[in-house]
Amino acid sequence: MRVLEVEDVYSGYGETEILHGISVYVAPGEIATIIGPNGSGKSTLMKTIFGLLLPTQGKVALDNEDITGLRPDRIVRKGMCYVPQSDNVFPSLTVLENLEMGAFIRDDDYSGSITDVFARFPVLEERKSQRAGSLSGGEQQMLAMGKALMLNPKVLLLDEPSAGLAPRMVEEILQKIVEIKHSGVAILMVEQNAKEGLRLSDRGYVLAMGKKRFEDEGLALLNNPDVGRLYLGD
């Protein structure tokens, strides 16, 4: 059962086409990671899925519903959330206020979700009245994810969650992502830290020059000598 299905998508900026027919999917409770060199189109793909870019061809479906080209705030209502790579929290709002904003479109009592997020990321509860801008890189990343989780999304798009973090933090963040996956969320993730990313992924995609080069289970890609030589620096 594929909760997110991306079919044969072509997309880019203005005259420049970056993606030349990409197809990926994610099922509930699994992590699919996209790796590839810089400029391969990973970020473009995420933005196209989330409606920040309009594809010229192809289809994006969420729970079998066509959401191609819908605006981000519509897509959020359908149950897919996006965590950008950087500038992903509101710096002048407190941790708690950031979470409240995550729940903006909800009409119901979301205090339960806040408790859940704090349970998942205890450090956020400690700092709940602190300005988000004063948090460390890792804490901000956790807050960004917590914010996205306030809507109990079916699909979570993570754009380079470990970017710019210290190695120990990277470990912690990736661990949290696995925990989130276990709660049933489908996660599509772009990771620069290719090896780490693939290690905990159920499946992976290797993108290069806007096309899909490899697609397989996470560990299989990790052990694939071609992938290793070309993309993992082995």
Next chain:
Amino acid sequence: METFVGYLNYFIFFAIQGSIFAILCLGLNIQWGYTGLFNIGIAGFYAVGAYTSALLCGPPPSSLDWRIVGGYELPFVVGLVGAMGVSGVLAFLIGIPTLKLKEDYLAIATIGIAEVIRLVLKNEAWLTNSVWGLKNLPSPLQGEIDGKISAFLASHPNFPHWLNDLISNGYNWFYLLIGLVLVAVLYLASERIIRSPWGRVLRAIREDEEVASVAGKDVFWFKMQSLVLGAMMMGLAGGLYAHFAKFIDAMSFEPMFGTFIIWVMLIAGGSGNSKGAILGAFVIWAVWAGTDFFTGHIQMAGYREGALRVLLIGVILEVVLLVRPQGILGEEKMVSKMYEERSAPGKKR
């Protein structure tokens, strides 16, 4: 026939003022159209040029004046050159602190400059004679030409009335000629500039300042040159105005309006286009002057007429921005397309 001559004489007057506006627009075109400098202080340069020329060429202060400076009765050309010089220096001084600023910050800073200039003109009566103004300003060769005209008319006493009216306005034809010649010269200069290497740097700065500076160009210095050159043209326009109107005071150069209408002219005509600058000047001036005829038919209090006219210009600006922001003529087409095209960021939301 007489009404025809009446209209013709009005048209001469209209065209002289139009030329003055055209020169102001050409100056703004250098600063904004070519270089992207947003300047709300135009009326300041215009006023400073007018006052400089008036003080250099005008009569000495009378016993009734508050003013104690100026009145050297120098020739017209000296007045114009002085006007350009002082405006240029003023632009230079203003540019030093402000040209480093981002475009919208520059705009905000120039409100302040416009205000300060207005205050100085109004308050420093020892220099400007404040609201009482400078009067009896001379016009070049007026004595000689009027003299010849009078003599000519006197020797032909049996001319029909209309011919008399036509010829006695002859001086203004001469002044119009001066105006048109200056417009033509500055137009050609603008055209040369934009095609020169210097002009290309200005264009590059307007498009993307960071790229230009990375390419090794001293962006600040180029902006300064553009500011000063544009200001000198505006000062020249001021001098031309002073000797045409023959009277100036602190109220003649209401900064915001004097600046605003020039902006509308340039945008409507096509900024970045020297033909557009001239076209816009005459078109908007025609609209403005035209409303005079129109409201003449409807009885209305003076201030209401004034308000409606400014309102109209404001609405024209908004319509142009909405419907055709590049103006009537759009930006000037250049031989090198390199600086023209920028790929728009696709279908980005």
Next chain:
Amino acid sequence: MGQFPQLIVYGLISGSIISLGAIGLSLTYGILNFANFSHGDVMAVGAFLALAVLGLAKGIGIPSHPIGPFSFGLSMVVALVAAMVLTAVVAIAIDRILYRRFRKSGPIVLLIASVGVAFVLRNIVQFIWSPLPSYYIKKIQISKKFLGIRMKPDEVFIILFAAGAALALHLFLTRTKMGKAMRATSDNAELAKVTGIDTERVVIWTWGIGAALAAAGGVMAGIEDKFITPELGWQLLLYIFAAVILGGIGSPYGAVLGGMIIGLSTEMSTGFIDTAYKPAVAFILLVIMLLFRPTGLIRSK
């Protein structure tokens, strides 16, 4: 030298009026990245709308006799509230009709458009009410001496009103969902959209609140001077821009701080220089800030 406490009081009054205008300007500048040159004239529109409603209120019999020590009555209070609401509607309408279409066009196009709007607003006001002074209250109010300072009860009202408005705004921004959404959008509009916040609705609220406060500022200016003219807005524009830049674009708290500083410094400068050059003081502060600390005293972009 004994005049300084008095000048400080004038500074507080002036600062209160400027702050009310600066808050709206700062909010829209921060969220929409656009220097709104028509904001001063929005203040003027508010002042004149209040005048109109005042006339109407008196006409239908709402009492005008002075409340307590103040020179105005219930009719003025009604006029003030009505003006705030009406001006908010006007500002929102202008955004929907005009500015909204330029959202993608960059800050300079919006700036130019707002200059056009400034002239349109000012001249509509002039058309209807003439350039001559229009009076709110004809009665002269006597100032009372208090600890060596002369103040009119109306002036105390102005300062208290501004303080109250600032407090109310603070509560709105920190206690309500829309208030927090406004702060979030001001921080990062793109992220706000991605988070699901309805940024267009945030924009409408921003215009509304900013304009309502501006209208109040215009009315306060009228209460202080006793009369208003269509030039009111342009006269205040330089001061409110200076206040916004000083305080930091996008920060309403900065706007209040900036407003007070500008008010105090311009009034106190009259102890040394000609009062005619008050705007020059504001201008110098503005340029210094732009050159050395364009992000303002309180955090901003």
